[in-house]
Amino acid sequence: MKTSQTLMHSIIQRIATGPDLSKNIDLEEAKAGMQGILRGEIDDVQSAIFLIALRMKRETMDENEGILAAILAESDRQQVEVDELVDLGDPYSGYNRSIPVSSFLPPLLADLGLPTVIHGLDSVSPKFGLTHRHINAALGLDVNHSTAQAKTRLETPSIGWSYIDQASYCRGLHDLVPLRGRLIKRTVINTVETLIAPLRGKTTHSILGYVHKPYPPIYAHLVNASGMDSALLVRGVEGGVIPSLRQKGLMISYQGSTEQGRVDIDPKSLGIEQTLRAIAFPEGLSVENDLEKLAQHTVDLGKAALAGEKGLFYDGLVLAASLVLWHTKKATSLALAAEMTRATLDAGTALKRL
Numbered sequence: 001m002k003t004s005q006t007l008m009h010s011i012i013q014r015i016a017t018g019p020d021l022s023k024n025i026d027l028e029e030a031k032a033g034m035q036g037i038l039r040g041e042i043d044d045v046q047s048a049i050f051l052i053a054l055r056m057k058r059e060t061m062d063e064n065e066g067i068l069a070a071i072l073a074e075s076d077r078q079q080v081e082v083d084e085l086v087d088l089g090d091p092y093s094g095y096n097r098s099i100p101v102s103s104f105l106p107p108l109l110a111d112l113g114l115p116t117v118i119h120g121l122d123s124v125s126p127k128f129g130l131t132h133r134h135i136n137a138a139l140g141l142d143v144n145h146s147t148a149q150a151k152t153r154l155e156t157p158s159i160g161w162s163y164i165d166q167a168s169y170c171r172g173l174h175d176l177v178p179l180r181g182r183l184i185k186r187t188v189i190n191t192v193e194t195l196i197a198p199l200r201g202k203t204t205h206s207i208l209g210y211v212h213k214p215y216p217p218i219y220a221h222l223v224n225a226s227g228m229d230s231a232l233l234v235r236g237v238e239g240g241v242i243p244s245l246r247q248k249g250l251m252i253s254y255q256g257s258t259e260q261g262r263v264d265i266d267p268k269s270l271g272i273e274q275t276l277r278a279i280a281f282p283e284g285l286s287v288e289n290d291l292e293k294l295a296q297h298t299v300d301l302g303k304a305a306l307a308g309e310k311g312l313f314y315d316g317l318v319l320a321a322s323l324v325l326w327h328t329k330k331a332t333s334l335a336l337a338a339e340m341t342r343a344t345l346d347a348g349t350a351l352k353r354l
Helices: 004-013 027-038 044-057 060-072 101-111 130-137 147-155 176-181 188-195 215-226 289-305 312-327 333-345 349-353
Strands: 084-089 116-120 161-165 204-212 230-235 251-256 258-263
Touching: 004 027, 004 044, 027 044, 027 060, 027 230, 044 116, 044 176, 044 188, 044 333, 060 101, 060 188, 060 333, 084 101, 101 147, 101 289, 101 312, 101 333, 101 349, 116 130, 130 161, 130 289, 147 161, 188 204, 204 215, 204 312, 204 333, 215 251, 230 312, 289 312, 289 349, 312 333, 333 349
Parallel strands: 084 116, 084 204, 116 161, 204 230
Antiparallel strands: 230 251, 251 258
């Protein structure tokens, strides 16, 4: 039986041989190699070569799936006693141009009858942006609770939502954050880390944002490989799950890895009339210098929207929640879903879940 070091030596010899001679590895080798990294059995230099060489030759679907399988095997995953659970997979590297409205989707969706979990970490390459951890910390919530504690929040009817940090559910992956910073570029980890879903309901729906057109079928395949039941891929601002508020955007719905439907989302059809695509950071504030102020600004806007205050944040929640309600068949049309969402926001009941 090969040791982790022997296997990694063999893998690197094959995947790092230049643009024409590099060879692909199979799913089991990708899984075993990544598990060696997650367990701390492979040094930083070889770990970096592994990740960059895969990136430069372009990862195959088997390699993506093997990396994901390794992370799943090393993660604390728990079953939640709810019929349906929404898993929001926003980019872990955060936002560096616009306010992440999606931080306030979980309490809103919970109030609409869909327990929802959102996950992330403090800061990671390539964007080192404003993250859901920063915003939940600004809300005064415990951002370091265990997977079991997050499960309890989701099972508590008056709460029904939770943030969970990567450090809590996969320590080995979180330990790679400094190395990922030194690598500078995106790696396969950026592709798969939003698909781990440490908490699962009887049925689990993955909601993912994307930017580049080839990604939806790749993500849908990996969502299925991860064991989730459905996927909604939204072409969102900064790669997140909130579409542009001023122009048409695409969403694609999958059951398993089979495409069920694609819809050009027109915000105007849902009564959203905005001239801006998203909420820009306030002038003079930057991620580099003003993280706490940006997080608090997001909290102030989010609380106001959950209390029914109209504006860009409110409309962003209406648009995104409507897509999820439609995808999960809680509403028969996007127009009806928008009505349901506005009624909940105007009642202010979701605010109590904070």
